[in-house]
Amino acid sequence: MSAVPDASVDSRTAPAAPGAGPRNRWLALGVIATGTLMIILDGSIVTVAMPAIQSDLNFTPTGLSWVVNAYLIAFGSLLLLAGRLGDLIGRKRMFLAGTVVFTAASLLAGVAATPAVLLAARFLQGVGSAMAAAVGLGILVTLFADPRERARAIGVFSFTGAAGASIGQVLGGVLTDALDWHWIFFINLPLGAAVLALAVPALPADRGLGLRAGADVWGALLITAGLMLSIYGVVNIEAYGAGSLRAGGLVAVGIGLVAAFVVRQARARTPLMPLRILRSRAVAGANITQVLTLAAMFAFQVLAALYMQQVLGYGALETGLAMLPAAVLIGAVSLGASARLATRFGERTVLLAGLVLLAGALGYLARVPVQGQYVADLLPVMLLISGGGLVLPALAGLGMSAASEEDAGLASGLFNTTQQIGMALGVAVLSTLAASRANSLMESGSSRTTALTEGYRLAFGAGAGLIAVAFVVALVVLRPTQAETARSAS
Secondary structure: OOOOOOOOOOOOOOOOOOOOOHHHHHHHHHHHHHHHHHHHHHHHHHHHHHHHHHHHHOOOHHHHOHHHHHHHHHHHHHHHHHHHHHHHHOHHHHHHHHHHHHHHHHHHHHOOOOHHHHHHHHHHHHHHHHHHHHHHHHHHHHHOOOHHHHHHHHHHHHHHHHHHHHHHHHHHHHHHHHOOOOHHHHOHHHHHHHHHHHHHHHOOOOOOOOHHHOOOHHHHHHHHHHHHHHHHHHHOHHHHOOOOHHHHHHHHHHHHHHHHHHHHHHHOOOOOOOHHHHHOHHHHHHHHHHHHHHHHHHHHHHHHHHHHHHHOOOOHHHHHHHHHHHHHHHHHHHHHOHHHHHHHHOHHHHHHHHHHHHHHHHHHHOOOOOOOOHHHHHHHHHHHHHHHHHHHHHHHHHHHOOOOHHHHHHHHHHHHHHHHHHHHHHHHHHHHHHHHHHHHHHHOOOOHHHHHHHHHHHHHHHHHHHHHHHHHHHHHHOOOOHHHHHHHHO
């Protein structure tokens, strides 16, 4: 991994924030982790309640997808901008403001009586989530300068993400069945209040660099519009088809705007995103690897749940419980083993080992039968998917490894942005692949369950291929430089 230029001081050597003693640092980590839990929880809890929302508010099937898409577009497109603004105006301010927006939007979503109000609330939730999530890792890496402590902190952070995903699936079913779908949003109110109450004293105060250090209005417009159009096009791939000119055209225009943003940043006097952050092989390699890995992992979460419900006949709560071992193991590995292994063997080695386990999981899943049995056909996958507990913390550590004190929010926003892009791209493309295969087989006379199973098998095999490509990228791009090898040996 190449070092960043002298203008960027490695955050491993950056001093801790003033007043951030050992106790305050871990309390701050707890606040950031709880805020992350709230955001992840909201992302997974909604999917289980979708049928109830559709029935109560009279959503059309197409309109219902926007309960997810409105959130995803706002969240994914604003992360990079929010991360940089956190560096400029102060990451604590951005985190607090984002939590306030998210909590208020959750209240609005909970009382929504029409589709328009719910969709507006979901968009605002995405805005608040982007503001808070974009700076979370940035705050974390500036608080924990010691490599061992940082590895432990990132392990806790990754554990929270896995816990949120698993809790959301189960809790969504419980709340919807026991009360009603409104409570999947009301649950955020006490969580948001607790985060705000603890964040004010726990998070270190930072003044930021000032808006003049990155007041590139045109750059902000380009990157926000580019990401928004790209994500909008991606989430519509499933609706319009992988070869759709509409979806493909939107993605192409979005990519063009992002490219224009990069060109502008190279020439702007006060760039919104200083391009020095991309000169690090660790940052570039980790973000590329993350796109590929999250595309496969998130598609696994969605498509495995569909296989259980549409082929095996599981209910929503049964599906959540069946997926629980995977999330628990990912969380347990990220919290218990990842930090120790990364300290001893290095984050790259841990990442490669985790990718091997993930490839094995998806490869095994690519052979699921029509009459699948949980213990024989799904439980081994849930065990192997624990490799995600090695991959996710290692990627976070590598993705933030070259972030300077002044660029920590930007690096955090970039890391979260590629995460969302990978998730959106994986679900859109692999779901379309599965649906196309299933439709083709049904037109040829195959039964619905057989066709669906074959479609899911193809998608899982493609997911295993994405993990294999991620392994090659990590092996080649994240290879240590001769200088780093000599330094670690001395």
